[in-house]
Amino acid sequence: xxxxxxxxxxxxxxxxxxxxxxxxxxxxxxxxxxxxxxxxxxxxxxxxxxxxxxxxxxxxxxxxxxxxxxxxxxxxxxxxxxxxxxxxxxxxxxxxxxxxxxxxxxxxxxxxxxxxxxxxxxxxxxxxxxxxxxxxxxxxxxxxxxxxxxxxxxxxxxxxxxxxxxxxxxxxxxxxxxxxxxxxxxxxxxxxxxxxxxxxxxxxxxxxxxxxxxxxxxxxxxxxxxxxxxxxxxxxxxxxxxxxxxxxxxxxxxxxxxxxxxxxxxxxxxxxxxxxxxxxxxxxxxxxxxxxxxxxxxxxxxxxxxxxxxxxxxxxx
Amino acid sequence: xxxxxxxxxxxxxxxxxxxxxxxxxxxxxxxxxxxxxxxxxxxxxxxxxxxxxxxxxxxxxxxxxxxxxxxxxxxxxxxxxxxxxxxxxxxxxxxxxxxxxxxxxxxxxxxxxxxxxxxxxxxxxxxxxxxxxxxxxxxxxxxxxxxxxxxxxxxxxxxxxxxxxxxxxxxxxxxxxxxxxxxxxxxxxxxxxxxxxxxxxxxxxxxxxxxxx
Numbered sequence: 001x002x003x004x005x006x007x008x009x010x011x012x013x014x015x016x017x018x019x020x021x022x023x024x025x026x027x028x029x030x031x032x033x034x035x036x037x038x039x040x041x042x043x044x045x046x047x048x049x050x051x052x053x054x055x056x057x058x059x060x061x062x063x064x065x066x067x068x069x070x071x072x073x074x075x076x077x078x079x080x081x082x083x084x085x086x087x088x089x090x091x092x093x094x095x096x097x098x099x100x101x102x103x104x105x106x107x108x109x110x111x112x113x114x115x116x117x118x119x120x121x122x123x124x125x126x127x128x129x130x131x132x133x134x135x136x137x138x139x140x141x142x143x144x145x146x147x148x149x150x151x152x153x154x155x156x157x158x159x160x161x162x163x164x165x166x167x168x169x170x171x172x173x174x175x176x177x178x179x180x181x182x183x184x185x186x187x188x189x190x191x192x193x194x195x196x197x198x199x200x201x202x203x204x205x206x207x208x209x210x211x212x213x214x215x216x217x218x219x220x221x222x223x224x225x226x227x228x229x230x231x232x233x234x235x236x237x238x239x240x241x242x243x244x245x246x247x248x249x250x251x252x253x254x255x256x257x258x259x260x261x262x263x264x265x266x267x268x269x270x271x272x273x274x275x276x277x278x279x280x281x282x283x284x285x286x287x288x289x290x291x292x293x294x295x296x297x298x299x300x301x302x303x304x305x306x307x308x309x310x311x312x313x314x315x316x317x
Numbered sequence: 318x319x320x321x322x323x324x325x326x327x328x329x330x331x332x333x334x335x336x337x338x339x340x341x342x343x344x345x346x347x348x349x350x351x352x353x354x355x356x357x358x359x360x361x362x363x364x365x366x367x368x369x370x371x372x373x374x375x376x377x378x379x380x381x382x383x384x385x386x387x388x389x390x391x392x393x394x395x396x397x398x399x400x401x402x403x404x405x406x407x408x409x410x411x412x413x414x415x416x417x418x419x420x421x422x423x424x425x426x427x428x429x430x431x432x433x434x435x436x437x438x439x440x441x442x443x444x445x446x447x448x449x450x451x452x453x454x455x456x457x458x459x460x461x462x463x464x465x466x467x468x469x470x471x472x473x474x475x476x477x478x479x480x481x482x483x484x485x486x487x488x489x490x491x492x493x494x495x496x497x498x499x500x501x502x503x504x505x506x507x508x509x510x511x512x513x514x515x516x517x518x519x520x521x522x523x524x525x526x527x528x529x530x
Contacts, residue, residue, distance in 0.1 A: 081489075082340075085340060085489045085490065085491060086340075086491060088489075088490065089475065089490045089491035089527060090527055091527060092527055092528035092529070092530075093478070093527065093528075093529055094529075094530065095529060095530060098478070098481075098484070098486075098488055099486065099488075101488050102486055102488050105488070105489060279525075279527070280525045281524075281525065285340075285342060285491065286342050286343075287340070
């Protein structure tokens with residue numbers, strides 16, 4: 001396989017897993033096609049749009065991480081920008097903070113620049129310390145005190161989730177640099193992204209087939225106990241099977257990480273659901289047909305990425 | 318040459334800013350006219366309003382989609398006039414008569430006769446960001462003269478946040494576009510303006526928008 005695809009940055013096991021993902025998507029497309037055959041009412045149009053969007057997302061993700069490391073980091077910087085823009089467009093903002101928002105956006109290229117330099121310390125403290133202090137200072141200079149606490153709180157939350165949390169995915173790419181542990185950044189990254197997204201799908205499938213009892217009805221009425229447990233446990237099984245291929249995780253650690261991704265993904269999902277309920281909206285956007293906005297798709301990654309990253313960092317790097 | 322610059326301007330620069338730096342959420346896109354003549358009548362917050370509306374159309378329609386813009390503002394010096402008429406492709410509209418018998422709407426009528434899709438801002442000026450000023454009746458006079466041309470009400474939100482009047486720094490925000498059902502002139506200017514105001518009010522209330530105060 002490596003012979004006829006020249007000079008790819010990603011190792012051969014990552015290419016094989018991508019082959020597997022394409023196989024799964026093909027299977028999903030065939031199932032949707034069978035479901036839609038003879039169904040003229042267009043009952044499954046949403047599902048079909050969702051599967052088609054998956055093809056696009058997998059293709060974009062594959063191209064983004066395959067070529068070289070800096071391209072992959074740039075891709076996540078762009079994803080952070082899109083997520084932050086979606087968030088800042090949805091929340092209430094103050095007219096006085098227009099210039100402040102400009103500075104908030106500037107945190108995105110800087111945060112990913114530190115990652116490109118593999119500057120671990122700056123990656124860790126830039127948003128929780130430097131931006132945390134800079135944003136209120138810049139806001140005070142505007143001189144508007146009305147709704148100050150709400151404004152500073154929402155801006156910090158946006159920076160922490162859409163930039164800091166998401167940027168952990170990009171740091172996975174540089175994590176193995178200079179380490180004695182045999183691992184490849186793209187493989188570490190693919191593991192958490194694949195499992196998180198698979199977990200979303202598995203929780204949905206388990207919930208639709210078996211689910212009855214609700215988990216947190218006031219936040220997300222469709223989430224059921226069977227969906228959560230079935231999804232998290234099957235994700236853990238896949239984590240156990242895939243860990244030796246993509247990561248240095250021991251079997252016990254693989255199970256722990258699988259559970260973290262299974263439950264962490266759920267928490268990320270319902271956290272963004274709570275945000276949407278509070279704002280009185282159904283989807284965060286319409287950029288991905290069948291899914292909604294960027295935030296609707298990456299909600300679970302916002303929680304699984306930092307959890308997985310710091311587990312790996314503590315035990316292996 | 319000018320057409321090449323126009324494609325470069327709208328096809329590359331404007332689309333990069335409107336679709337990537339900003340980003341559009343369009344509701345009822347299917348209500349947009351597929352061919353001219355037609356008038357799109359939108360609220361006005363920013364110079365970028367016209368750029369956003371043009372980005373809603375496929376590139377092959379580019380030579381036929383043109384903003385109607387104030388002649389006294391955009392033709393005030395030769396360089397700006399060249400850019401506005403040749404690259405941006407405005408239909409210049411004078412706001413004051415120089416002679417008593419001057420027909421101010423003549424350039425607009427000519428463009429409609431050529432089958433063009435015109436972007437019209439009935440508020441007349443950009444005004445306060447994200448606040449509707451009064452819609453002036455120029456739109457009704459235009460509709461009266463061309464009762465066969467559909468007038469599509471469009472409500473825009475977000476540009477007053479991204480680039481309001483008097484600000485030089487563009488701050489990225491997703492923009493919301495609501496396309497209304499086409500209106501036609503039916504005998505009275507007043508009734509037409511009432512229909513237009515009602516259509517815009519309905520579009521404005523269709524969904525909850527993020528607070529900006």
